[in-house]
Structure formats: C-alpha cells, structure tokens
Amino acid sequence: MDAISRLLKPRSVAVIGASADVTKTAGRPVSYLVKHGFTGKIFPVNPKASEICGLRCYPDLASLPEVPDVAIVLLGAERAQQAVRELAQLGCSAAIVLASGYTEVGEEGARRQAQLLEAAGSMRILGPNTIGLVNITDGVVLSPSGALEMDHFPAGAVGVVSQSGGILGALLSRAAARGIGLSKLISTSNEVDLELADFIDWLVDDEATKVIALYIETVRDTARFRAAALRAARVGKPIVAFKIGRSEAGAKAAVSHTGALAGADRMYDALFRQAGIIRAERFDDLLDIPAALATGRSLRGKRVAILTSTGGAGTLVSDELGMAGFDTPAPDAATAEALRSLQTGDAAALDRNPIDVTLAGLKPDLLRGAISALLRSPTYDALVVIVGSSALAMPELMANAIKSCLPESDKPIIAYVSPHAPHIAALLTQSGVPAFSAPESCASALGAMFHAGDWKAPDPASNVGATLAPGEIPKGSLDEEQAKRLFAVFGIAGAREIVICTSDEAVAAASALGDRVVLKVLSSEILHKSDVGGVAVSLSSAQIGQKLIDMTAAVKAGAGITPTRFLVQEMVTGGTEMILGMHRDALGTAILLGMGGVTAELLKDTTMRLLPPAGGLTRQEALAMAQELKTWPLLNGYRGREKADVDALVNAIVAFSQMVAALGDRLLEAEINPLFVLKSGEGVRAADGIAVLAE
Secondary structure (H helix, E strand, C coil): CCHHHHHHCCCEEEEECCCCCCCCHHHHHHHHHHHCCCCCEEEEECCCCCEECCEECECCHHHCCCCCCEEEECCCHHHHHHHHHHHHHHCCCEEEECCCCCHHHCHHHHHHHHHHHHHHCCCEEECCCCCCEEECCCCEEECCCHHHHCCCCCEEEEEEEECCHHHHHHHHHHHHHHCCCEEEEEECCCCCCCCHHHHHHHHHCCCCCCEEEEEECCCCCHHHHHHHHHHHHHCCCCEEEEECCCCCCCCCCCCCHHHHHCCHHHHHHHHHHHCCEEECCCCCHHHHHHHHHCCCCCCCCCEEEEEECCHHHHHHHHHHHHHCCCECCCCCHHHHHHHHCCCCCCCCCCCCCCEECCCCCCCHHHHHHHHHHHHHCCCCCEEEEEECHHHHCCHHHHHHHHHCCHHHCCCCEEEEECCCCHHHHHHHHHCCCCEECCHHHHHHHHHHHHHHHHCCCCCCCCECCCCCCHHHCCCEECCHHHHHHHHHHCCCCECCEEEECCHHHHHHHHHHHCCCEEEEECCCCCCCHHHHCCEEEEECHHHHHHHHHHHHHHHHHHHCCCCCCEEEEECCCCCEEEEEEEEEECCEEEEEEEECCCCHHHHCCEEEEECCCCCECCHHHHHHHHHHCCCHHHHCCHHHCCCECHHHHHHHHHHHHHHHHHHHHHEEEEEEEEEEECECCCCEEECCEEEEECC
C-alpha cells in the first residue's frame, strides 16, 4: 500500500496535540473518529492527559505502541515541525499538518514551510494549513471540521479535492442536505508536498469514485495536473472544477494585443478545455454537475423533453435550456398519441414542449406512463421532470414513480423541484434522479453531461517543426520585417514587401508591387504603428512619395522618433483578418487565435490552447480553435460568402505554435495581426507582426 493509500485508508492514526475538551478544535479529531466508527487504532498524544474519549493517551511519540500509518498534527507551526521530524524518523507514512503561518503569511512563512518539508524527509505531508480529509466510503474522518458534527452523511461516487479547508466543510454539509453522496473529501491547502494532481491520480484508481470535483485557487504544477486530468478523462471519470480568482483586474497588458486579450483566467479556460475538465461557472455547479454525472448517463444529443404539470415552471426550464443551446422539440406523432392515451377527460395540448399532462392529484401510474413514452421516443435525448407542489403531500410516490422508469433507458433523467422542498430534492437525488431547485442548474447539468459524452482526448503526438541554430536567433524587439522573416522560417508566408528609406525608393517599390500599396513606418521602437500615424493604406505610386514625407512628420510628433526606414507592402484584399499570438504566464504558454485587425481588443472573439510539454499544437487542436470562434461562419462561407482557406489557417496555427515551442523562454512576445486568411486555395498572409526575444 502506497503512502497516499495509507493516508486515506489508515489502519492506525496518531493525533498529536489531542485535547480532552471536545469543544476545542484539538479535541474534535479523536471525538469524530470515535463518533463516525473508525475501526482502526487511535493513539491520542498529549503529556497532560491520561485518557481522551475513553482511549489511552500517550505522553509523547516515543511511547506509542506501534508506528501509526497517519498522524494528525494539531500543534502550532514551530512545534509542528519538530513533531513531523519525529514522525518521519519513526517511519510514519503521512502527516496531516493543520497549523497555519506558512506561505500564506509571506516570506517568513515560506521559510518555515521549506523547513517543514525538509523535516518530513520521505514522509508525505498533507497541508499545512489544511482541515484534513474525510473518507466517507471507509468511515475515516481525519479532520476537526465542524461539519462532522452531523450524525450521518450519504456515501456516494463524487470525490472532492479542495485547496480551501473551509470549502471542504461547506461541500460536505451541502451535499448531505441535498442527498448527494460523496466518496472522499481532501483539503490540500498550502500543498507543501501532496497536491491536486496526486489526489486526482489516486481517485482515478478509486473504485468508489466516479466523478472528481475540484475547488481550485491555483495550479502549481501544470504538467502534472494536466497529465492527471487527462488520465481521468481517458478512463471515463469526469472532472468538474470551480476556479476562484476570475477577475482580470490584476492582468497586465503586454506589448502585443495578445497580452490584453489573454489574462490568467483565460489560461485556465484553455487548460481545462484541453484536459477535458468541465468548468463550474457557479459555486452551486460544483455539486449540481457532479450529482448529474455520477449517474453514469451520458447525453448524446441536445433534444430535451420537459414533462410538467405546472406551466410556469416548465417555461422557466425551457427558457434556460434554450439559452444553453438545447432544443425542446414538440413530441412526434406516435409519442403524442401515447401521451394522449394516458389522459382521461379533457386532455391538455400535447403538440408542444413543455409537455403538460395535467398530473392532477398526483397519479403515479400516469406519471410512469408519460415518462416511459418520452424515454421511448426517438425525438428526445433527455428528460426533465418538473416536480410541482402536488408532490408535497406524498413525495415518496413521486420519487418511486420516476425511479421505477430508470431501467427502461440510459437517457439522462433529471428533476426540477418547483416548490421550495429540499427534502423532496434530496429524496429524488438519493433515488438516482438528480434534482435541482434552480432552472439554471438543469441547464448546467445537462450541458455537462453532453460535454462528458462528446469530449475527445487530443492526439498525444507532439508537433515539432523547424528549428533555429543559436547563431540564427535574433535578439531584442524586432521590427515588422524582421518579425515576419522569423515567422517565414517556420512556414508562415508574409505579404510581398520592400524596405525603403526615401521617397524615390517608395515610388519605385509601389510601382513594382501593384496599383495600390500600404506604407508603414519600420522601427523596432514603434510596435503599434497606427497609433502614431505610422500606417497608410491604398496608396498609388503617385501618392506615396508625399505620404512618406507627411508620415515622417506625424510619427515624429506622435512618438518622438524620426523614422528613417519604411515598409512598402502589397495591399492584401478580400481576406478575413485574424490575430494569432502567444501568451506566457505561470500556468504555461498558450497560443491565442481570434478575429484580428485594429478591432481585435474591441471584439475579443478569441480562443486559446496551452502548448503541450513538448512541441506545438496538433492540426486537430488548431481546427477546433478556429471552429470555436463566434465568427467562425465568416471563414466557413457565411450567407454565400466564399469559403476561406481554413486548411492554410490550420497550417499557420500549427507552424506558429511550433515556433513558440522551439524558441521557448527566449521568445517573450510574438503576434501576427492581421493574418489574412484568403479564399480557399489561396493561403494566408502575415500582414503585420511583432516579435520580442530575450537579449
């Protein structure tokens, strides 16, 4: 048995600093172990007590009759370090350190945390600053959380890993009230040793866990986290993550547009998307979505039947589903006839959805018949049952009627409880029918079930493109022409252009390049040329000489620099302007794609992908990026528009990502904006670019 398994399934537990006063934090762990039926050995350690909760108390670690599998350390930071050292010397597998005062308090705390890790040696550490863990499956509670005052919490298939201790207790109590069964709950907190990835990996192999829920403050090791998440996805264990810190208030724009368009939270979006993780948009989703996924039912389409006896509630759910991209089609003729045959008296209209079967008086047989008819229908992929106020009188009848239909189909069935009746929602959830008290939750749950069934793991093969010898790598902030030469090395074609210095040279260049050209100032010191009057478009050879003189004066006035070099470029027309850039932060390096041009930051129609540990993006990922844009139809022949050369765009995205991967940390900024995507068969053209490399 490895150390993490011993931590979660210990045969013996030492509680260091245990108190005989169960009202105190230090008195709770022993009390809770006894209360919740831990079957292993418990060794309280406190020199001032002889007995705690009817158990012999030991004065020190040396007095223990055997080496414990796990120790809960309830001492302050300085004393905790010594206890950890002694435990490691004894050969204990793992220690749970509750003390605070480490990295969360600054430099001195960081020093103290490093000393704690050194003291642990090969022993594993959970924490510090943790609330511990709860293994509901096996009756192991290693925590002082007040949520454990509950006499019972349902065991289930959802494993929770939280970087916040307080959130662990909040989820435990909320899940119990909702009838949602959990398997394991682990608070990793400061993660001096054991972290998110370790427990994701462990839960992947845990037979009791079908879904993993994460409360994330930060991902410290992106590569390990992504590898663990992909492993979970490939074995069919969905991960749902709630990430705090979504505000972009602290994001700093870099010299490129990409810096402003990316931001830390967008990076997490990219990481989650690539690793198959479902992002919980609201805190409630962190329980709602796993409760739905734990049923093991996947959604294969987006057509949903809504069965209701109350029109208002049905409309609420229908509206939310529509906003989330689901369809609520009317019943097909055969299904409508089957529903009609169940009615007595004046039948309600059954040619629309929501389907109101007027379930007056709570008739379980009528409900079962309607559910069966909708599950058999080829028109629907899922069913939402609206539970109205009539269920308040006899909730078991309603729950049992729905539950009895579950074996008839593997289509998802969820419930929306219209009255405020938490006990009915809990009863339904425990019966295998996830029940929600908000219509938004119904849409979130079904959306997650569709995502879980639709997600495909990316091709693990790395993309390695061209490379540059050390002597060929430029340095510093490149001007536009230098940047585009760098892009060309990796296979991204630029527009035809000529570098010039004088008006006469400009006239000659314009004559050589065509009827209409673009004139740009060329300087590594001016990255956003249009902001200082450094760009002029659609110039003829007769106009360009004077325009160069005027531009020299404008740039001098706007930027304080007298330009001496210019670029005359062919005028690219008829293409779709894109932006292709890179962004790097603590989470990793990402490739950004979006609609480009001068309105890139205004439109903010972008998507991102993090680079894999080696090489660039795959063609599969590059195409998916293009298709995720709201403006994808512009590339794909919107309203008779000629289709763009998407294949060439995909090649450019892959090539750009290979360049970023090949240059690594030497590449500080890189962006092509605009990248013109011409009509099918004509390729792409890099019309402007930025590149900044380390000196």
